[in-house]
Amino acid sequence: METNRYFLELAYKGTNYHGWQIQENAESIQGELENALSTLLRMPISIVGSGRTDTGVHASQQFAHFDTGEKLDEATFLKKLNGILPKDIASCSLKRVKNDAHTRFDAIWRSYVYRISLRKDPFEQESAWTIYKEPKISLMNEAAALLLEEEDFQCFSKVHTDVNNFNCKIKAAYWEQKGSLLLFHITANRFLRGMVRAIVGTLIEVGLEKINAEDFKQILESKNRNSAKASAPAKGLYLCRITYPKDLYL
Numbered sequence: 001m002e003t004n005r006y007f008l009e010l011a012y013k014g015t016n017y018h019g020w021q022i023q024e025n026a027e028s029i030q031g032e033l034e035n036a037l038s039t040l041l042r043m044p045i046s047i048v049g050s051g052r053t054d055t056g057v058h059a060s061q062q063f064a065h066f067d068t069g070e071k072l073d074e075a076t077f078l079k080k081l082n083g084i085l086p087k088d089i090a091s092c093s094l095k096r097v098k099n100d101a102h103t104r105f106d107a108i109w110r111s112y113v114y115r116i117s118l119r120k121d122p123f124e125q126e127s128a129w130t131i132y133k134e135p136k137i138s139l140m141n142e143a144a145a146l147l148l149e150e151e152d153f154q155c156f157s158k159v160h161t162d163v164n165n166f167n168c169k170i171k172a173a174y175w176e177q178k179g180s181l182l183l184f185h186i187t188a189n190r191f192l193r194g195m196v197r198a199i200v201g202t203l204i205e206v207g208l209e210k211i212n213a214e215d216f217k218q219i220l221e222s223k224n225r226n227s228a229k230a231s232a233p234a235k236g237l238y239l240c241r242i243t244y245p246k247d248l249y250l
Helices: 029-041 074-084 137-149 195-207 213-222
Strands: 004-012 058-068 089-097 107-115 172-178 180-189 237-243
Touching: 004 029, 029 058, 029 074, 029 089, 074 089, 107 195, 137 172, 137 180, 137 195, 137 213, 180 195, 195 213, 195 237
Parallel strands: 058 237
Antiparallel strands: 004 058, 004 089, 107 180, 107 237, 172 180
């Protein structure tokens, strides 16, 4: 039987989940998706995600791939799948791809945005980190620019992480302010576990003038997680864009 591979684009609010990856006795994004897909296609379906978001982290764009013998109509499939999925997970698009296409290994760039609210906002309680002392964006952007000059980010990785190396290529990292929201944008070819939240937590210390750009540079060069500052809360972090080669799609 012919097998068809599809890239499924997703968005989710991670508040009620223990991250992307399936685990025992805990609700996960992957688990909810596999259950919904298996119900809809009437056979066991396994998915592979572009990456693993941690507990409480959100995604405005995430991708997963799966295989099926059926030829699927995008509009019909998405309508039925969204009817099965819980309200905090949405399927956004479905594209047929080459049978060797891989959502994780074929991703060229991944982008995150971190949201900080500078005032108490009832609509941002689960979707942004609230701080009441406004940090200086110019100082944080001065330090953030140093990220583009480094390759080894062990200082911002969770300890005891099973990776071959701590090298990442960051091509963009900057802050902007929109009203009472501070937004940190970062794009790289890969990210380490806990990396973005550790970077944000440390950059906020720069913005509050508890450390300076030179201190930040020394933290980068230390390759020691204990040198960096406390991680920002998970609720402000969003996986927001994943870039793939166009020739993957059929």
